[in-house]
Amino acid sequence: MGESTAGGARLPVSDPFDAVPGLAPLRAAAWDGDWAATQAFFEKITSTADVSFAAALLAGVDRAEWYLEKAAEARPDDPLPRTLLAERYLHLGWRARGHAPAKDVAWDQIELFHDWLRKAESLLIEVCAEEPSYAPAWTARLATARGLGLGQSEARRRYDRLVEHHPRLFPAQSRLLQQLFPQWGGSWEAAHGFAQECADAAPDGSHAGILVAEAHVEHWSDLKNTEAAEAAAYLQNPTVRDELRAAARASVLHPDHRRDWHWTRGHSTFALAFSLGGHLADAARHFTALGDTADESFWRYLPDWKLRFTEFRTAASATL
Incomplete structure (x- = not known):
């Protein structure tokens, strides 16, 4: 607890x-x-x-x-x-x-x-x-x-x-994805393209769809540091929302998904992306899966992230 x-x-x-x-x-x-x-x-x-x-x-x-x-x-x-x-x-x-x-x-x-x-x-x-x-x-x-x-x-x-x-x-895919971000010499086109390529090639229920969420959260974080207004709108974009929904359905929400040692990372990342975009009903399924656990890999981009996590979780639960 x-x-x-x-x-x-x-x-x-x-x-x-x-x-x-x-x-x-x-x-x-x-x-x-x-x-x-x-x-x-x-x-x-x-x-x-x-x-x-x-x-x-x-x-x-x-x-x-x-x-x-x-x-x-x-x-x-x-x-x-x-x-x-x-x-x-x-x-x-x-x-x-x-x-x-x-x-x-x-x-x-x-x-x-x-x-x-x-x-x-x-x-x-x-x-x-x-x-x-x-x-x-x-x-x-x-x-x-x-x-x-x-x-x-x-x-x-x-x-x-x-x-x-x-x-x-998946661990190798996630590490290469980091390399493809602009701050490490890549581009958002390359990063999103690689994430989607991995997700498309993977069998249903695999972890690969999590890469799509990781790329979108990183993109939001980069905008947050330079263009706050654009960052606020980025994850609200219906196209981004739909990509996240499809990736979640094919990975952590798929019936074939195996709850292994990585399980908190996937649900945590999707919960963050949907919450930041204001898609609380989508976030609710991931918060429900997480219960009282979370992976801080991407949530740490938020100040006092554990408190923000509980706030978003409460807001998302109200949609159920």
Whole structure:
């Protein structure tokens, strides 16, 4: 159960380890610095996408690098500890940089950011050379390519290498989508086109439709920083609304959709996009699915986002 606001509304639980009980053993292993337990957790994962998801989640556990460095040194031929360590370095790098626009990031932050990413890239180059089909490492290299400013062509090359072995891998698609945004050298045409292409090619019930919502929320966020009036109208646009509706029906609202570790991200992103556009009846289905849980990936674009989440949820529930 989440915390409550002064008015009694329940704030959402946003920590994935708390929202998804099946992930709790991974956090416990990281807190204990227990490599054997960490390895055992990953060995039980049957989905390549879930390996990348869990790797990125583990990366957010404070001081995890201490035991991952030891594991990587003790097992130089195993791709898993090096990839997990690289994801931790990625997390430390992005944390050092912050989420501000590039023009507002201090030079010393950029230097530290790049130092961490270069350490990650060094590990990942080795893994990908030894294990060319190891998707978690290629997925991580999409983030290093973006952070180190290696450009669109290099990011696409890495994505294409991954797709040779693992087509339609959602974590990789989402990371490449970030690269395609204008702030990283892409364009909105390329970003929306890629998101829709992935959604169209995916089977019903897959995660790919979430990319459409991610692209629209990012587009709104970019407008919000420059053209507030346009941002307010953007997600209200019937064309955008209809694209979101179609993507939701084909993904998280489809009967074949599997409620796995990613489930809060999809519903959270659609709930945000529909709420910001004033389409509260559409948002209501996603808030109902979420209950007292939420993924903060895109909601953090809003100040005091947990309170805004509860406000939008209450407004959406009134339409039911």
